[in-house]
Amino acid sequence: MFIELNLQSDIPIYKQLTDQLVEGIASGILKAGQPLPSVRTLAADLGINLHTVNKAYQLLKQDGFLEIHRKQGVIVQPGNLPPSDQAFLDKLERDLRPLAAEAIARGTSQQELEQIIASLYERIQNPPSQGGASS
Amino acid sequence: MFIELNLQSDIPIYKQLTDQLVEGIASGILKAGQPLPSVRTLAADLGINLHTVNKAYQLLKQDGFLEIHRKQGVIVQPGNLPPSDQAFLDKLERDLRPLAAEAIARGTSQQELEQIIASLYERIQNPPSQGGASS
Amino acid sequence: MFIELNLQSDIPIYKQLTDQLVEGIASGILKAGQPLPSVRTLAADLGINLHTVNKAYQLLKQDGFLEIHRKQGVIVQPGNLPPSDQAFLDKLERDLRPLAAEAIARGTSQQELEQIIASLYERIQNPPSQGGASS
Amino acid sequence: MFIELNLQSDIPIYKQLTDQLVEGIASGILKAGQPLPSVRTLAADLGINLHTVNKAYQLLKQDGFLEIHRKQGVIVQPGNLPPSDQAFLDKLERDLRPLAAEAIARGTSQQELEQIIASLYERIQNPPSQGGASS
DNA sequence: GTGGTCTAGACCACG
């Protein structure tokens, strides 16, 4: 797996895990229907607690990014990924609001912020490990 | 004060407080040098504990948004607000990354996200209570 | 632990704690990566409140002397300790200034003062409990 | 007066006052027997509370740096200034200890610290406003 | 009156 955890970070491990799995889906590294390691396997690989992996998987299942089957194991949502509906856009705005407010208070221009967004879109959609590997 | 807390939210109260105070500064509702309520007063107004208000004030002091004085109480940083330096932009990017990743995974276009940013900039910089109120 | 508090002193308890922990790090008694007692354990050991210990730990974390983890607890900064940069030397000078001024006013010679410094360096770097204990 | 207060500082005003008066004595700017402004005058000059000046004067009187007379007002100790006795050297060491410990922990060399001391001795004993005014 | 410090005891998130 491409997962890299920082156990010293202030960000909870399960959050790092969900974030990177979602980014894997966003980038196409994880494709629809693709199986993911079992809870035990991934926990062992990453050297973390089994419950932590399970929590991450359950959260992603709730959000519709994964399907969890007793026998088949865990697979990336093969049907429709959760949509960009109004509820999501509202949540996005709530999350962005304090970031935008601090940016404004510090004098960061709207352009600077949008440039960061653009840079992230570019890099997430074209991850380094796939560059020129498409042929 | 214009602060509105949701005591049931899973966002810590002190975080809601700091966020809204920063937004107040960003919007110009809180002006440089302006005094803020004492920890006790604000705590009483908001129906929360004085230590929670104090924690929020201390964090904003650390970040350079407030000055705290023995007698004078708390005032909005009258000198230079913290700048939009590279360290801040880096932190901004780290915070934005998982949001952008989920947006991409859900099919939110870069334009939609930038529109939310634009909307936030507009609304934070021109808060309702100040919009053209002079006419 | 080697911590000794004077609860009657006018020096805040959390300050006594941070001072002694920093001295422990300076002396090598506390080694990089070494775990420290949990806030509850240390508070109980020292007969003080857990919040007081927590405050000391948080301050040392801010300064880069400690890392605080959810499960693992608190450990001495295993990476780079905070450096002796210009900002620190400036702060040191600001703190030393009133001490030097009073020393001069009382007729303490520069040599006497430097001798105290030398003595402190010697004793902190070679604490009693480690002095040649290998023979 | 040469006193400069920073009302925004974390250092209590009375402490800034005593520090600067002691430094004035150390530097020779304030000479033995020299009268100091009355509590009211100095408070008015500095724009601070009368009680704050009074507290500073009382502390310096306790330490033997000033004499306070009902009619004559306040004068710099005309007799013997407080000596550099063992009690003072002990206090100096107690105050220096946490500074030295942090310096060691950060890798500041003993030479660097002594250089700061030397620089302070030099500058306090030869204040800018007296440079070349001795002839 | 202000903030600074300390205590006591509670509940929750994390792993």
Next chain:
DNA sequence: GTGGTCTAGACCACC
């Protein structure tokens, strides 16, 4: 069991 958060109530330093 760990730290994180919140509450409640107290005393002190500063001005």
